[in-house]
Structure formats: structure tokens, C-alpha cells
Amino acid sequence: MNEDFIHKWISQVKKGTLSFIVLNVLKGGKAYYGYDLINEIKKITEIEIAEGTLYPLMNRLKDDKLIRSEWVEQESGIPRKYYSITPEGKNTVSKMEEYWHNLNNSVLKITK
Amino acid sequence: MNEDFIHKWISQVKKGTLSFIVLNVLKGGKAYYGYDLINEIKKITEIEIAEGTLYPLMNRLKDDKLIRSEWVEQESGIPRKYYSITPEGKNTVSKMEEYWHNLNNSVLKITK
DNA sequence: CATATATACATTGTTATACTATGTACTTTG
């Protein structure tokens, strides 16, 4: 069946898209912790990010200095690592937005 | 610099996007050969597909029976391999379109 | 006429990233 093809295709489309989405959520300046981000993104976009995808992704973004992180102790339960965007991250996300916009316009041109 | 980040990001975004674009070009029923596809897509979308990307991509699409190919001898020059879409390809591309549309709506929601 | 450029297909090796599976550890709920 080509169900399988579609499934694999969606996984490929997510490559790149996820970092863009995460940076956009953080863009406003509010800090999020990982588990929260997954749920927030699922709520807004219906896109499900596996934990095994998100945590390495956040580390990559941090290595590239687009976000920073900070451990915050909780009154009860496990400490949370809060992520927030850096100035360089904001700068980068606006360039990404521009590319995405052009890409979608191209796709619209070609799909109709 | 984050020029490098953007560059790598664009390469990742193309994963999945390129197969979608190629199938959309073929969707109308007209047959294209590889070299022609690259130029056609560059002209319409400004997206540059490397030859080392396109030919393996076309083989994958063929393996998945979304397209078929046919060698056509030329009066002069190198024979061309013409690709055309299959019914299954048309079916698949419309599912892809649906997903893409939803994805872009999600992104729009999150970027504003 | 030799060389560069364009046409046309193809493969190999490298790199990046999503996902599954698995693991740790604490808390809440039935």
C-alpha cells in the first residue's frame, strides 16, 4: 500500500519543520520545558513530536546558540529544564519564516 | 555563523518537499525527463535540485510505483528517460497535498 | 581545432535528523 509511502513521507517533511515550529513557539519570549513543548505543539498544530525527537533537537538548537536552557527545581516532582530563545534565535527564525513563505508560495503555484 | 544553520535547515526542509514538488509537476500527465525536470522546477519555484538528488529520487518514486519511466531515443544526442505519473501517484499526491495544506495552516497559526 | 560549456544519466560517500525502543525517576489516581 502507499499508506507506507505517505507515512515515511510525513516523517521526512517533519525534518526541518520541527525546529522551525519549536523556534516559533519560543519566539514570543516565554520559556517552555520539553514535555510542555510537546503538548503545546500537539494542541496548536496536531503535530506529534516524539520525545526521542525533541530532546536531541533542543540540544542541537542550544549548541547552535539559538536557544538557552535553565534547570528549574519544582516544589514537587522532577526538575524541569526551561528553554528560551536567544537574540540569534529570533534572527534565525525570521530568516526561516521568509524561506518557508517562499516555499509555500512555490508549492501553491505548482499544485494548482 | 548561523548562515550555516540556515543552509543545513533548508536542506532538511527539502527532504520530503522535493518528492512532493516532482509529483506535482508530473500530476498534469505530461512526461518529463530528469534534466528537464530540474530546470522546470528551478524556473517555476527557484528551488535548485542537484542531479545527485533527483536521479535517486526518481528511482525511489518508480520503486514505489508512483511514476513510470521510458527511454526515448533522440535524433541527436543522448537518449532521454521520460517519467510520467501513475494512477497510484496521482492518488498519493492528493493525500500529500492535504497534509501539506494542514501543515502550512499550523505553521501560519504558530508564526503569527 | 581544441577547449569550454551545456545536455543527460548515474553512483558513492557523507551528513543530518526523525523515530522506535529503552531507561531512569518521581507523582497521581483508580
Place this chain on the structure above:
DNA sequence: CAAAGTACATAGTATAACAATGTATATATG
């Protein structure tokens, strides 16, 4: 007290874009 939820993390696998390289023909240019 077991199950489900919260919260972080890593290892291994699969996939795909791209650079580099190779083959071969045709045409333009100095």
C-alpha cells in the same frame, strides 16, 4: 499497589539531500 502520567535522556536505525565524481554526446568560442 499497580498503572498511568510527568519529565528527562540516549542508542540504534532508516531515510534523503548533497557534493563529488564519472560517462558520453553536442555545440559554441576563441
